[in-house]
Amino acid sequence: MKKLIVGNWKMKGSLAANESLIQALRSGMPTAACNVALCVPSVYLSQCQALLAGSAIDLGAQDVSAHESGAFTGELSGAMLREFGVRYCIVGHSERRQYHAETDTLVALKAQRALASGMTPIVCVGETLDEREAGQTDEVVKRQLAAVIHANGHCISEIVVAYEPVWAIGTGKTASVEQAQQVHLVLRSQLRAASSQADRIHILYGGSMNAANAAQLLAQPDIDGGLVGGASLKAPDFLSIITSAP
Numbered sequence: 183m184k185k186l187i188v189g190n191w192k193m194k195g196s197l198a199a200n201e202s203l204i205q206a207l208r209s210g211m212p213t214a215a216c217n218v219a220l221c222v223p224s225v226y227l228s229q230c231q232a233l234l235a236g237s238a239i240d241l242g243a244q245d246v247s248a249h250e251s252g253a254f255t256g257e258l259s260g261a262m263l264r265e266f267g268v269r270y271c272i273v274g275h276s277e278r279r280q281y282h283a284e285t286d287t288l289v290a291l292k293a294q295r296a297l298a299s300g301m302t303p304i305v306c307v308g309e310t311l312d313e314r315e316a317g318q319t320d321e322v323v324k325r326q327l328a329a330v331i332h333a334n335g336h337c338i339s340e341i342v343v344a345y346e347p348v349w350a351i352g353t354g355k356t357a358s359v360e361q362a363q364q365v366h367l368v369l370r371s372q373l374r375a376a377s378s379q380a381d382r383i384h385i386l387y388g389g390s391m392n393a394a395n396a397a398q399l400l401a402q403p404d405i406d407g408g409l410v411g412g413a414s415l416k417a418p419d420f421l422s423i424i425t426s427a428p
């Protein structure tokens with residue numbers, strides 16, 4: 183399966199910075215690259231759609247409403263995102279679970295809404311440092327993924343999963359290759375129990391992935407790509423991660 187490398191810009195960027203970043207990525211993209219996508223802040227979707235036109239890089243959003251339409255001030259529907267060519271949509275990022283009190287049930291509904299709108303949800307799961315130290319890692323990620331499996335039935339083979347240990351996000355601390363592969367295998371086994379197509383579901387690793395550690399992580403049998411925060415904002419670093427995807 184071709185690897186998938188996704189940049190998550192979070193709440194970073196500007197009209198000028200986006201333009202120079204995307205131009206640098208376009209001119210530096212290797213010809214036989216893996217699949218690549220950029221999840222940009224919503225206000226820049228239109229700009230980035232134009233900047234990415236005709237390139238091999240797909241467009242993504244960072245969230246979607248669980249509702250189809252209606253009186254939900256500040257929210258964006260799947261149909262709206264689709265109008266701007268959005269192919270991927272992150273749901274359940276730990277920053278949204280933490281700062282916006284998103285529950286497993288809400289995340290599962292968002293994944294459902296993304297699928298119904300024709301987008302691929304990138305469902306994030308991951309444990310906090312306290313949970314890891316209490317030996318609860320497997321239990322936490324399985325609970326988070328179970329909600330999404332339960333709500334999405336046979337469509338589960340259409341999602342992307344991202345394992346992002348919360349303690350590794352933006353901290354410079356990467357999960358060791360062994361720690362990451364171990365959790366990825368737990369998630370793969372859970373997906374296998376739910377779908378005969380589980381082996382073609384991308385399970386991405388996220389959390390301080392960078393140019394120096396990407397190759398080793400991406401060489402693991404159950405690590406099918408990366409969800410990259412900080413390093414996706416620097417063209418040489420992001421290109422080097424893309425190039426290291428076997």
Ligand code: 13P
Nearest residue numbers: 190351352389390411412
């Ligand atoms: P960093 O790569 O900056 O640690 O962020 C990871 C992340 O949260 C991607 O969604």
